[in-house]
Amino acid sequence: MLRLALSPRWWVWHILTLGAMATCAFLAAWQWGRAGSAMGSALNVGYGLQWPLFAIFFGVMWWRFLRLEARRIAGKDADEQVPPPVEAEPVQEVHEPAPAATTPVAVDEEPEDGEGPFGVRRKAAQPVEDDEDPQLAAYNRMLAKLAEHDRGR
Missing domain, CATH: 1.20.5 (Single alpha-helices involved in coiled-coils or other helix-helix interfaces)
Structure with missing residues (x-):
């Protein structure tokens, strides 16, 4: 996994993830500071708590993608971890005749009353x-x- 993490392709993902996490940390600190100022409000406190959650999300997704890529390279798909379905006894097929076809009902092209597609149409x-x-x-x-x-x- 270390070899994969040090590949050039993943260096780009490392930099983007760290940049996103640093941006979220900066915005959280800014919102928290704004909440403590005279012009601050509870909304700033909410955003100050929300930005770190976004940073954690970026980190968790980076780790998840790295692990999925390592599994793919190792030849283990994510589907292999799910146990195979248990085979049930075959169900006997019942053959019923198809229902008779009905003739389509003609639809008026222009309704009698109504101003448009969203207007009131009286029947x-x-x-x-x-x-x-x-x-x-x-x-x-x-x-x-x-x-x-x-x-x-």
Whole structure:
């Protein structure tokens, strides 16, 4: 792993990671100092605590990528660490006929009402059937009248 860490490609990653961590440390110190000043606030304290977490993230990801690269070179993929799945008994296949194809319903190209794709689009009132529940039929008739009245505006 030391040979990998000293390769020219990884030197670039070392420098970038250290630069990112140093930048996060500088920003954390700046925010913490700003929080203690007369113009500071709780927001500065929050950022002062957040920047070190970002620096830790950069360090952890650098270490993780270095380890993954070392495993790849050693011939061990990350998938090899997962145990193979346990084989279950085969399931008998059930052959059912496919459902009958339905004919597509024609869609109006332009809606009757509505100003645009995000505007209110009103649909035509459904016909009221009197053989339903009488209260429901009366309610539906009232809604149909209100829709017609609203459409007349």
